[in-house]
Amino acid sequence: ARPRVGYFYSGKSFNRVLAEKIHSAMVSKIKSVPIVVSEKCSVYDAVVTMFIEDVGTLFVVREGGLLEGVISRKDLLKITLGGQDIHKLPVGVIMTRMPKVITVELEDSVWLAAYKMIVHEVDALPVIRKITTEKEQEGYEVVGRISKTNIVRFFVELGEGS
Amino acid sequence: ARPRVGYFYSGKSFNRVLAEKIHSAMVSKIKSVPIVVSEKCSVYDAVVTMFIEDVGTLFVVREGGLLEGVISRKDLLKITLGGQDIHKLPVGVIMTRMPKVITVELEDSVWLAAYKMIVHEVDALPVIRKITTEKEQEGYEVVGRISKTNIVRFFVELGEGS
Numbered sequence: 001a002r003p004r005v006g007y008f009y010s011g012k013s014f015n016r017v018l019a020e021k022i023h024s025a026m027v028s029k030i031k032s033v034p035i036v037v038s039e040k041c042s043v044y045d046a047v048v049t050m051f052i053e054d055v056g057t058l059f060v061v062r063e064g065g066l067l068e069g070v071i072s073r074k075d076l077l078k079i080t081l082g083g084q085d086i087h088k089l090p091v092g093v094i095m096t097r098m099p100k101v102i103t104v105e106l107e108d109s110v111w112l113a114a115y116k117m118i119v120h121e122v123d124a125l126p127v128i129r130k131i132t133t134e135k136e137q138e139g140y141e142v143v144g145r146i147s148k149t150n151i152v153r154f155f156v157e158l159g160e161g162s
Numbered sequence: 163a164r165p166r167v168g169y170f171y172s173g174k175s176f177n178r179v180l181a182e183k184i185h186s187a188m189v190s191k192i193k194s195v196p197i198v199v200s201e202k203c204s205v206y207d208a209v210v211t212m213f214i215e216d217v218g219t220l221f222v223v224r225e226g227g228l229l230e231g232v233i234s235r236k237d238l239l240k241i242t243l244g245g246q247d248i249h250k251l252p253v254g255v256i257m258t259r260m261p262k263v264i265t266v267e268l269e270d271s272v273w274l275a276a277y278k279m280i281v282h283e284v285d286a287l288p289v290i291r292k293i294t295t296e297k298e299q300e301g302y303e304v305v306g307r308i309s310k311t312n313i314v315r316f317f318v319e320l321g322e323g324s
Contacts, residue, residue: 152310161175
C-alpha cells in the first residue's frame with residue numbers, strides 16, 4: 001500500500017499513475033438522469049423537452065423503457081433547415097437507431113466513455129443494462145446518461161485535488 | 163527536481179500532484195481554430211456554417227476580427243421554435259454580446275477553461291488577445307476556440323499516460 005503523503009513508490013512514471021487514477025473512476029459515479037421520449041414524439045416536442053430538461057441529447061425508448069434510439073441537438077437543428085413541419089414529424093424518423101447507438105455500462109470507466117465520445121463524435125451516451133423482458137425479448141434498459149459536460153465536470157474536480 | 167521514475171517526493175497527497183499536473187497545461191496547447199461570422203450573417207447561414215465547419219459555437223466578429231459576440235447551437239435551435247424567418251433574421255439579434263461573453267486567454271490553464279464552461283454553462287469559449295486597433299480602439303482579437311470536446315480529448319490523452 002502506498003502512503004498517502006510523503007514519498008511514494010511508483011515503479012512507473014507519474015503519467016502512468018495518473019492514467020491509472022483516471023481509469024479507476026466508473027461511469028456509475030458521475031452519470032446523470034436520462035431524459036427519454038417516445039418514438040412518436042414530434043421534433044417540436046423533442047426540442048421543447050431539451051430546453052425544459054436542459055440537456056443536449058434525448059434517448060428514445062419504447063414501452064418498458066427499452067432503448068430504441070438517440071437524438072441530439074445537432075440532429076434537431078439539421079432538420080429545421082429542411083423546412084418540414086416539425087409539429088408533425090416524429091423523432092423516430094431522424095433518430096440514430098439501435099444497434100448503431102454508442103453506449104456504455106455502469107461499470108465502464110469514465111475514461112472509456114470519454115474515449116467513445118471522441119472516437120464516435122457524439123456529445124452524450126446512454127448508460128445501459130441488458131435485460132430480458134417478460135415476453136422473453138432481450139433489450140437494453142436506459143439507466144443513465146453521460147455527456148461531455150459530465151466529463152468536463154469530473155476533470156474540474158480532479159484539478160481541485162479533492 | 164523529481165526523478166521521472168521510481169520513488170518521488172510529493173510532500174503532498176497524490177491528488178495534489180495530479181491537480182498541479184492538470185493546472186500546468188495551457189489553453190494554447192489544445193485550442194482549435196475559431197470559426198467566425200459577421201453580425202449581419204443570417205440565422206440560416208449560421209446553421210449552415212456550423213454544419214460545414216462541424217462546430218457547435220460560432221464567434222461573431224466585426225471588421226478587423228474583433229470579438230462582438232458568441233452564438234451556440236442551443237441559441238440557434240431555440241430561435242427555430244419561434245417560427246421566424248431564419249433567412250432574414252441576423253445572428254446579431256440573438257447572439258450573446260460583449261462584454262457578457264465568457265472568454266479565456268492563451269496563457270490560461272486548460273483547467274480554468276473547463277471551470278468556466280461548467281460555472282457559466284457554455285459549451286465553448288473564444289480564446290482572445292487584447293489589442294489596440296489603428297483607430298486607437300481597445301478590443302479583443304479572437305485567436306482560438308476551446309470547447310468541451312477539446313477538454314474531453316485532453317482527458318482521454320491524460321488517461322493514455324502519454
